[in-house]
Amino acid sequence: MSAFEVKTQVRRIAAAEYNLLPLLAKKRTEENLQFFRYLQRIPATKLDELAMPVASRNIEAIDCTQCANCCKTLEPGLHEHEIAVLAKHSGMDSQTFQAQHIHREADTGIWFLRPMPCLFLRQNRCTIYEVRPECCRDYPHLLRQGLKFRLRSVLRNYTICPIVFNTLEELKMVTGFFQQSEDQKG
Numbered sequence: 001m002s003a004f005e006v007k008t009q010v011r012r013i014a015a016a017e018y019n020l021l022p023l024l025a026k027k028r029t030e031e032n033l034q035f036f037r038y039l040q041r042i043p044a045t046k047l048d049e050l051a052m053p054v055a056s057r058n059i060e061a062i063d064c065t066q067c068a069n070c071c072k073t074l075e076p077g078l079h080e081h082e083i084a085v086l087a088k089h090s091g092m093d094s095q096t097f098q099a100q101h102i103h104r105e106a107d108t109g110i111w112f113l114r115p116m117p118c119l120f121l122r123q124n125r126c127t128i129y130e131v132r133p134e135c136c137r138d139y140p141h142l143l144r145q146g147l148k149f150r151l152r153s154v155l156r157n158y159t160i161c162p163i164v165f166n167t168l169e170e171l172k173m174v175t176g177f178f179q180q181s182e183d184q185k186g
Ligand code: SF4
Pocket: 015, 018, 062, 063, 064, 065, 067, 068, 069, 070, 071, 139, 140, 160, 161, 162, 163, 164
């Protein structure tokens, strides 16, 4: 087994290892499908009770300045009032900023900041940290109620964010998923 193959067995990665995530996610497509089916049996409030402390611990444990992958690969959604704040901090006039850096999704009407990587990112740090959009503050969206109803977006973030990867892998243990898989084999 090669060193890289060994790496794909891991259940926890460091912030700087975010580039492993697409491959790890691909290798676990079937396992994650089964896990999400298994989660359907757990009541939503119970799942939140189990997931919140795990997510909090993993958020604490990761140094985002070693990663910044969300700021490199996602366009944050914006509230309309946030556009003016960002324009002010960009050094551009509002019209130019909007024309160059804001687009609105036709079907949802949601505003997004572009391009990727984010124009406010410098050396893995947000240069407007104190006034960053709510979407950026909330990412990776694990401390909200109703995890069970957001599994599709969680799975997407599993390929991007070490916090989400580590949280989901820990949840496979905490929820008893691995144990029941073993029981089924036996
Ligand atoms: S939130 Fe996730 S993707 Fe974003 S910088 Fe932190 S670890 Fe990386």
